Each structure stands twice: as structure tokens, then as C-alpha cells.
Amino acid sequence: MYELVQAVLDSDEKTALRQLISELYSSGRQYFLQNEILQAFEDYCHKFQKPAYFYHSSTIGELIHYTHEILLEEESVWFLFRPRIASQEVCKLAADLTSVEPMTPQALLDLRDRLVNRYQPQILEIDLGPFYEPSPTIRDPRNIGKGLEFLNRYLSSKLFADPQHWLEALFKFLHEHKHNSIPLLVNDRIHSATQLSQQVKQALRVVGNLPANEPYEKFRFQLQELGFEPGWGNTASRVRETLELLDRLIDTPDHAVNEAFISRIPLTFHVVLVSVHGWVGQEGVLGRAETAGQVAYVLDQAYSLDKKLHEDIKLAGLDLLGIQPQVIILTRLIPNCEGTLCNQRIEKVQGTENTWILRVPFAEFNPKVTQNWISKFEIWPYLETFALDAERELLAKFGGRPDLIIGNYSDGNLVASLLARRLKVTHCNIAHSLEKSKYLFSDLYWQDLEEQYHFSLQFSADLISMNAADFIITSSYHEIMGTPDTTGQYESYKCFTMPQLYHVVNGIELFSPKFNVVPPGVNEKSFFPYSQTEDRVPDDQQRVYELLFTREDRQILGHLENLDKRPIFALAPLKSVKNFTGLVECFGQSQELQERCHLILVTGKLHSSEATNLEEKGEIERLHELVNQYHLEHKMRWLGMRLTSRDLGEAYRVIADCQGIFVHPARFEAFGVTILEAMLSGLPTFATQFGGSLEIIQHGENGFHINPTNLEETATKILEFIRQCEINPQYWQKISEQAIKRVREKYNWQLHTNRLLLLTKIYSFWNYASQDNREAMLRYLEALFYLMYKPRAEKLLEQHRQR
Template sequence: MYELVQAILNSSEKTDLHQLLSELRSKEKQYFLRNEILQAFRDYCHQSQKPAYFYHSSSLGELIHYTHEIILEEENTWFLVRSRIANQEFWLFKADLSSWELMMPQALLNARDRLVDRYQPQILEIDLRPFYDPLPTISDPRNIGQGLEFLNRYLCNQLFTDPQPWLDELFNVLQGRQYDGIPLLINTRIHSVTQLPQQVKKALSFLGQQPPNEPYEKIHLDLQELGFEPGWGNTASRAHETLELLDQFINAPHPAILEAFVSRIPANFRIVLISIHGWVGQEDVLGRPETAGQVAYVLDQARSLENKLREDITLAGLDILGIQPQVIVLTRLIPNSEGTRCNQRLEKVYGTENAWILRVPFQEFNSKVTQNWISKFEIWPYLETFATDAERELLAQLGGRPNLIIGNYSDGNLVAFLLARRFKSIQCNIAHSLEKTKYLFSDLYWQGFEEQYHFSLQFTADLISMNAADFIIASSYQEIVGTPDTLGQYESYKCFTMPHLYHVVDGIELFSPKFNVVPPGVNENIFFPYSQTAERVNSDRERVHNLLFSREDPHILGYLDNPSKQPIFSFAPITSIKNLAGLAECFGQSQALQERCNLIVITGNLNPDDATTLEEKGEIERLHNIINQYDLHGKSRWLGMRLSNPDLSEAYRVIADCRGIFVHFARFEAFGITILEAMISGLPTFTTQFGGSSEIIQDGENGFHINPTNLEETAKQILDFINRCDINPQYWQEISQRAIKRVRDKYNWQLHTKQLLLCARIQGFWNSVYQENREAMLRYLEALFYLIYKLRAEKLLEQHLQR
């Protein structure tokens, strides 16, 4: 970047830069973001009659395309430059471009504070960098999110170059493995790591002489004499394979061998998944609109984990000891449960043998608040006491401490941090969606957002939990570090200011191997292709068809003059981010679309008075206004109701029967479970290009990317697809089949669960090696919890007590 800046300032392009900045100053604003910067440069090139190459290929053009922020001060100009993914530089130019220099993050944060008149010379600085410096990190940004692969390679390299300390640690891990005091894997007959290879050879020789299917029960005494306890396999052949992997790994460490060996070693028997703030249940209660996707994710994950753990325990030969997997979905008990089971302490997860929803109530401070559902933006004062109470309930329910704790969303991840510290368990974080990137300048202007969103608590909780986590599961690469053009959700926590509260100088190590891209799956027992007619119930199909196209109901707005038109279908919570009103406006502005298609949308509510938040109320009113403004009566239907998953899945299939399409019109989407549901149902799907959802679909191959900010272009894309289907009737079917294949090949729960458990097992070994450094970081994060988070949570609690 130094050479690029020097090339500009030592050439005629310096004048162009000076004139561009002068034009920005004339706009009477000081803060410019990337889209504004690019547009200003585009306008400058046009007005100055620059040749076409100048915008893209000149040195100045290259700098402008790398620039994500420009801040104009009276004497200085700040450039936040991101020349490559996960790398931000802060350049300070004198206003007359007479000098320039690369600055530290603190200087830029001060400039941002000055911009909003919130500068103070002394402010708390949060810097996590020193805790990551001793640890190995990924070097190539393209490999960010592949932490498991990196750790496998790194551990094998260490074993190859300096084997003794790493073999000692491996021996300690194997020797320490137990279940409620029952020793597993190796016993005290194997005294040291030097003896281990010898005993492995003896065990392999013994097992090689046994019938392959000989049950473990018949050979366990012989193996015990050699120093081996249960856990290697349920048959002679399975135990032989596992010990052979250990033998190969000791003698010739290789990542593939390490992964295969670790995948067989029993490590997780009790798992807790935490999802706190939404109505977590299974009948007529699958989350509030703000959390429906998260609740479905957690319940599907619980089923898959229990099934995988049961399979692993059986294959390891541990079922003979009476060991059974236990999976708990930890959430809050809501006394005023509105006729649902959310006021019941325990509820079995359907389709499992030993997975349960465990509900723990919030301690009562003001019953008007704690007896009812609480928005995810208001839940913060109750999390510490919830964690204390949940610790006691979990021990009673599980009969022992959990091996793995998986947090979901910001609140669940914070509770996972608190519980993992107490239980000394592996902590996994799943963000689902980090609010910081959804709301423009939510950090810089946090005081203005505080009354409604309480971002000071949420962002602090995020910083604590994401750094405390042993590993982080992300659904997409973009969730971590974005694209060349956009910041990732986690990347937005790297460096930011909350004026008068704190500066984050270095908030997260994006190259840490703790990050793993492990996308979720879809429940194919419920969501399956429309073409699988033998699995569909005709009466359900007819009922859902009538619901979508013709039934009159107080919770349905609109009728269809011509129900035979191709349906455009969308299902989402009614929030500004999900942008269903934007889809209706896109449809309303295109006469051609209205002539060819009907619009059908499903949301949680239809009436503004039924909204649970001010934002939802505003979006409901906006959608009503757009329908009236463009006179979409007779061309659209709006179902303001919650459908059960079986009915929703049939709705996707009914739309596919009609050769319709699914449109996900969100301004930003971290991932998008509904996209997977639509695709596996066989619906050609159009999804926002902003966020991780664009990684699900390969544009033009198995679906289409759209820009929800460009209504005209989106309408044209949909019309082009419809016209192409008219010319080639097989085209709709081709996209449909590719969509189904894409989900089945890449987005399935079996693959997700396998990778997640592998991460947990490898991380357990990793932690034992770097425990000292990790403990120092956790102490630092505890200080942030008690000195910042807790104090602000107590202030919010005071407000709740006055309600």
C-alpha cells in the first residue's frame, strides 16, 4: 500500500486526488462509506472526462476501490484502506496532501470520536492482541475458517519436528479420558509415552488373531491386561483399526490420520446447547419472528448430535458400560407461556431418545417483566443469575458436568462463557447473526440506539464470548471476514469505538484457528423435494394450496384475480433487515412482473397492533402502505400467521408444483435457513448478494443472486428467468434439480455434526497444550464482564424495575 500511495502523490494523480477530496468537502459532511466514495469517484471521472481505464486501473482508482471509509477533518483526511481481506490500514493525509503516514488504530478511533463530538483524551482501550501473539495463526486469508484443518497440519508438523513434548501431551490426554470416574482408553499398566507404542504393537498382534466380529466383551480382559480400557471399538476389527491409526500417527504423523483417529476417540457424552431468549418449543411455538430460524437450527442440531453421539458410543464399545448420550437444549422458562409448553421445565425433543429442552426461569426482579417473553435486546440483566441457576439444574439433569457447551446468539454465547468457566467445559460459539453490522454506525452512535437496542451490552457480550470460545462455528466464510468489498460480521469487531465507553484497538484475531466454517443442514424428514409425491399427503397439499391461493381468513390480506399466474413466494420475519416491504415495492414498480406473476408472502403478523417491537410495527405499516400505493390487490396475498414446519414445508412444495420461485430479499443475510428449505423443496431461489447467503447459491448454476437495493434490476432478473423458462420449458426443472443437489451435497446435518465434534475433540487437545495463555485471556475477559457488562446490565435492570 505504501508504494501505491507514493505512486499517486508523485504523479499527476495527486491533483485528481486533491480535486476529489475537495468535491467531498463540498458535500458538507465528513464521514463517507465505500459506496459513497465509489460514487463520488465515478462522478469525478465522468465530469473530468477521464478515460475509461482511469476509474478501474489507475493508481488512484486502485486506492479508491480499496478504501472503505474517508473521514474529513479541517487539517487532515483519514483513509481506512482494506487492500486485502482481513487487513485494515489507517492512513492520515494532510489536507493539502503535503504529507501522509500510516497510523495506529487508536488515532483513527480518536478521529471518529471527534467526528461525533464525543472525544475524550482518556478512555478504556480493549486490546486482545497480546493473548493471541504466542499462538500459531493461519497465514493465508483464503484459509480463514478452516481451523480444524490448520490445527491438524500444525500438530502433525510439531510431532514431526519436536515429537517428545507433543507425544507426552497426547499420552496425558489419552490417560486422562474417563466417564464419571470410569477409566477409558488406557490404564495405569501403561506408565509412560515410551511404553505406549510397545503396548499398541502387542494389542494389534492380539487383535489380529481374533475373529473380526468378535465382540469387545469377549476380549476386554485381555486388552485390559495390556493396558487398554474400553473406547477403542465394539469389535476386534474396529479396535484394531483404531489402534492401528494411533500406531501410524505416532510413527508417521499425517493430518488425515490424525483426523481419522480423533474422530474415533470418545470425548463428548453430555452436550448443552444454549438458546435463551426465544420461545423454544416444538408445537405452535417455534420461536418469535426474531428467533424462529435460530430455534429450528438448535432443535435440528440437537437431534443430529444425539444421533451421532449414540452411534459413536456404540462403535467405541461404550454402550456395554451403560453410557448413553445426553443432549440438553437450555433455554428460559416463561411462566406466561400463552398456551404453549414454554412454562414446563422439561420437554423431550421429538425424534430423539435422550435429548431434552430444559427450561430455567429468570429470577424475579419485576414479575411484569420476568413472567413474560423478553426481547433479545432487553434480556441482558438476567443472564448472570440465569447461568448460576442453570448450573445447578444442569448438574441435576445430566448427573455430571457437560463436556461441550454450545452457545447460540449473543446472549446464549455469554451464558456459555459463564458456564464453561464453571464446568471447565469446551465452549463453542455460534453467532447466527451479529447485530453490529446490521445497523449503520451502531457503534459510533451507540448512545442514540441505547434506549431501544442496548448495543453497549450486546457488543461487550460479543467481545467477551467470541474471544473466550474454544472454537467458533460460522455458517459461511463471509460471516467471518466478508468479501473484498465488504467487512465480515466478526471482522467488524476488530477495531471500533463506542465513544465515552471504550475503544476496541484489537478485538478479535481473524486468523485464529478457532474459526471454522461449518454450515448447517436442513431437516429432510420435513423439508424434501416436491417431486417426492409418495411422501406427500394429498389432503395436506390441497389444504395448504387453498391457504396460499384462495382461503379467506382474518389473518390473510388479499385475493388473486388470476391464481394460475406463476407465484413469487417469500417467507420471513417482518423486519427492516428481511425487507419484505422492499420485495413488495419491487413487485409493485414492475408492471411486467404483475402481468406474469402473483406475489405471496408469509410473515408472523398482519396487524400493526399485534407487533412485538416498534420496528416490526413500522415494517407492517410500510408493507400495508406499499400494497395500497401500487394497488396490488388482486395480485398479492399476505399471510400474517405462523405455520407449523410441516405446513411450511408443504407450502414450499405447493409453490414448486406451480413452477413458482422463492425470493429472499433481505438487505443482509448472515446465512439463511429458509434458503436451504426452499432449495431442497425444489424451488428456484433468488437470494440477496449481501452476506453469507450468497455462498449457498452459485449464481446462475443452482439459483440467482440479487441486489435488493436495485429494484429495477431485480425485477428484470426474475423476468429474464421466467422468459427463459418459456423458451426452454426444461430450464425451470434444471435449476430446481441443481438446487436440490446443492443442498444435499453441501448442507446436511450429518456433515455438520461430524465436523463440529471433530473441532471439539481437537480443541480439547489444543487447550491442554496452551492452557496457561488461555487462562490469562479468560481472566482479562472476566474483568470486562464485571467492570463493563455487569455495571451496564444493572442500569438496565433498574429501568425494568420501574415498569
């Protein structure tokens, strides 16, 4: 980018750059983001009557389109460029454009501090980069999020290049593997990798002479004499296939064979899913509005894991030993549980063989707070003690250590990292959504936001847990790296400042193979296509139809005069980022939309007196203002209530019966499970172009992208679809069927769980066999926890005690 800047300065376009910068200075502002920069350049081109090509095709136009930030000082202008995904460059120009020089990330962070008048010359710098240097890294940004594929190829290349070392490591890994002191796979009769190779061939001769369906227990002791314990398969054919894969891996290493073999090995029996701050339960509660999606995800994931683990145990022949896999959802016990079961220590997950919700109370050193639900922004002081207490409970419940700990959200991942460190087990990080990306300048102005959000604790916890994790699961590529025009959630942790607290010059290695895109599925018991009539309950259908369209209730606003219009359906908690006010304003401003459609909103609340925070209160009040301003009382319905999963699934289907559409108007959405639910139900879906939905929906094929900040354009896209449906009655059906197909093929829990367990096995072997010294990084992260995180958590605890 330095060369591009220099090219502008050496050309006639230098005058245009000087004039543009002068326009920025005249605004009186110092900080400009990408959309503001593009708008300023467009305004400049219009003001100075530049030809049409100048905005897009000139050298300065190219430079501006790569620019993500411009920062103005009295004597200099700083440009932050993002020439491609996963790459940032900084240049400083003299204000008179006489010179340009590249700048370091440290210099940029100092500048940002100066611009908010919070600069201090000596400040803690956090740099995780050196700890990733010994590890293999991905080179091509397009392969970020494909860590499993990369690591498989890397491992097979190592096996090929240094077979003795890696085969010995594989032998030891198999030999040492046990479950609760029960030896599995390889016993003491085999002493080396060389002998393992020989014995595999002998074992293959034994099982090759047996009928394919011969049960393992009939030839178990023959294999045991050769050095093989249970775990290879439940029949002769299954054992033969697994041993053949090992034989091929030993003789001719290949990444596909490596993956196939590792996937067969029974390594995972006990799994912990950590979800701390939500109301985690099954009856009468499914999280709070802010965590309902997370809790549904965890319950669905647990159900799928339970099913898959039991299948794998049976296929491996381990049911012969009475081995029972177990999944535990670890959450907090809430004494004042508001009529739910969240005050019960243990609860069986319905429909599973051996999955439980284990609730551990927060230590009773502050009962006025800990007896009640605690917001995700306030929970930080209690997590370390919770982790220690949970460790004892888990060891007792499992009768030993778990094999995998999965953290959910920032608080759950911090607890997971503490548990995994103490128990020395594999840690998977699932953020779901990182708050840093949701709140503009939340790092730069953290001190102003600290009383309400405590971002110093959350961002520190994120840095600790995401780097401590053995692997990270994201729902989309966008979550890691964003797009060519937008920064990804994890990418936002790469380099940032929290003035007067610390600078992060390298907070996460985005090219690390620890990142894996593994999208979730949908609970197909609750959410299935509207056309699947044999699974629908007519009474539910009628009741939910009346709820959406006709029922009178204190928690429902609006009375529809004409029920024949096409419904527009939207569902979300009342948060500003969900942008329901934008959707209502879009509907209110379009007379044609009002003539052709009804708007039906489902939120958790209807009255401002029900709000639990200022943001929620503001959203409710603004929605009421818009309803009155555009006289929408007879053109929309607003349900201020929480629907059960069963009713919500039927709500999507009832809207589909009416050939309606689903709109997700969020300003940003990390992924959007409701998008999957609506699509699987058969609803043509219009979803924000800002976030993971870009990867869910293929525009025009199985749904549509909208820019929710452009209300007129959003209305136009919806109306274009409706007109197409009127011209071609099969068009709605076509998009509906393609939406169902998209979700079924790519977003299902079976795919997710198979991938998750394979990741666990591959990363467990990698950590065992590699020469990387993760201990140094973990010690560094411990220092951050005890010297940065913990003192601030104790300070927050003191505030809680004074309430």
C-alpha cells in the same frame, strides 16, 4: 497503500484527487462509506468528462476502489483502505495534499469520536491481540475458517518435531479420560508413552488373531490385562483399526492419521446447547419471529447430535458399560407462556433417545419482567444469575459435568462462556448473527440507540464470549471475513469505538484457528423436494394450496383473479433488514412482472395493531402503503400468520408445483436457512448478494444472486429467468434439480454433526496438550465482565424495576 497514495500525489492525477476531495467537502458531510465514495468518484468522472478507463484503470481509480471510508477534518483527509481481506490501513493527507502519513488504529478511533463530538482524551482501550501471540496463527486469508485442518497439521508437525513431549501429552490425555469416574481407553497398567507404544503392538497381535466380527466383550479382559479399557471399538476389526491408527500416529505422525484417530476416541457424552431468549419448544411455538430460525437450528442440531452420539457410543463398544449420551437444550422457563409448554421445566425432544429441553427460570427479583418473554435486547441483567442456577440444574441432570457447551446467539454465548469457565469444559460459540453488522454505525452512535437496543451490553458480551470460546463455528466464510468489498461480521469486532465508553483496538484475532466454517443442514422431515410425492400428504397439499392462493381470512390480504401466473414466493419476519418493502416495490414498479407473476408473501403479522415494536409497525404500514400505491390487491397475497414447519415445507413444494420461484430480498443476511429450505424443496432461488448466500448459491447454476437495493436490476434478473423458462421448458427443471443437489451434498446435518464432534475432540486435546496460557486471557475477559458489562447490566435492571 501508502505507496499508492504517494504515486497519485506524484502524478498528474493529484489534481483529480484534489477536485474529488473538494467535491466531498462541498457536500457538508464528514463521513463517507465505500458505496458513497464510489458514487462520488463516478459523479466526478462524469462532471469532469473523464475517459472511460479513468474510473477503473487509473491510479486514482485503483486507490478509490480500495477505499472503504473517507473522513474529513478541517485540516486533513483520512482514508481507510482495505487492500485485501483481513487487512486495513489508514493514511492521513493534509487537506492541501502536501503530505501523507500512515496512522494507527488508535488515531482513527479518536478521529471517529471527534466527528460525533464525543471525544475524550482518556478512554479504556481493549486489546486482545497480546493473548493470541503465543498461539499458532493462520497466514493465508483464504484458510481462515479452516481451523480444524490447520490445527491438525500443526499438531502432527509438533509430534514430528518433538515426539517425546507430544506423545507423553497424548498418553496422559488418554490415560486420564474417564466418564463419570468410569475409566476408559488406558488404565494404570500403562505408565508412559513408551510403554503405550509397546502395549499397542501387543494388543494388535491379540486382536489380529480374532475374527473380524468378534464382539468386544469376548476379548475385553485380554485387552484390559495389557492396559486397555473400553472405548477402542465394539468388534475386533474396529478395535484393530483404532489401534493401528494410534500405532501409526506414534511411529510416523501425520495430520490425516491424527484426525482419523482423534475422531475414533469417545470423548463427548454430555452436550449442552444454550439458547436463552427464544421461545424454545416443539408444539405451538418455535421461537418468536426474531428467533425462529435460531430455535429451529438448535432443535435440528440436538436431534442430529443425539443420533450421532448414540452411534458413536455403540461403535466404541461403550454400550457394554451402560453409558448413555445425553443432550440438553438449556433455555429459560417463561411462566406467562401464552398457551405454550415454555412454563414446563423439562420436555423430551420428540424422536430422540435422550435429548431434553431444560428450562430454568430467571431469578424472581423482578417478577413483573421475568414472568414474561424478554426481548433479546433487554435480557442482559438476568444472565449471570441464570448461569449460576443452570449450573446446578445441569450437574444434577447429567450426574456430573458436561463435555461440551455450545452457545447460541450473543446471550446464549455469554451464558455458555460463564458455564464453561466455572465447569472447565469446552465451549463452542455459534453467533448465528451479530447485531453490530445489521445496524449502520451502531457502535459510533451507541448512546443514541442505547435505550432501545442496549448495544453497550451486547457488544461487550460478544467480545467476552467470542474470545473466551475454545472454537467458533460459522455458517459461512463471509460471516468471518466478508468479501473483498464488504466487512465480515466478526471482522467488524476487530477495531471499533464506542465513544466515551471504550475503544477496541484489537477485539478478535481473525487468523486464529479457533474459527471453523461448519454450515447447518435442513430438517429433511419437513423440507424435501416437491417431486418426492410418496412423502407428501394430499390433504396437506390441498389445504396449503388453498391457504396460499384462495382462502379468505382476516389475516390474509389480496384476492388473485388469475391463478395461472407463475408465483413469486417470499418468507421472512417483518424487519427492515429483510427488505420486504423493497420486494413489493420492485414488483409494483414492473408491469411485466405483474403480467407474468403473482407475489405471495408470508410474514408473522398483517395489521399494525399486532406489532410488538416500532420497527415492525413501520414495516407493516409501509407494506400497506405500497399495496395501495401500486394497486396490487388482485396481484399478490400477503399472509400475516406463522406457518408450522410441516405447513411451511408444503408451502415451498406447492409453489414448486406451480413452477414458481423463491426470492430472499434482504439487505443483508448472515446465512439464510430459508434459502436452504427453498432450494431443497426444488424452488429456483433468487437471494441477496449481501451475506452468506453468496456461498450457498452458485450464480446461474443452482440459483441466482440479486442486489436488493437495485429494484430494476432485480426485476430484470427474475424476468430473464422466466423468459428462459418459456423458451426452454426444461430450464426451470434444471435449476430446480441443481438446487436440490447443492443442498444435499453440502448442507446436511450429518456433515455438520460429524464436524462439530471432531472439532470438540481436537480442541479438547489441543487445550490439554498445548503450552498456551489461556488463563491470562480469561482473567482479562473476567475483568471486562465485572468492570464493564456487569455495572451496565445492573443499571438496566434498575430501569426494569421502575416499570
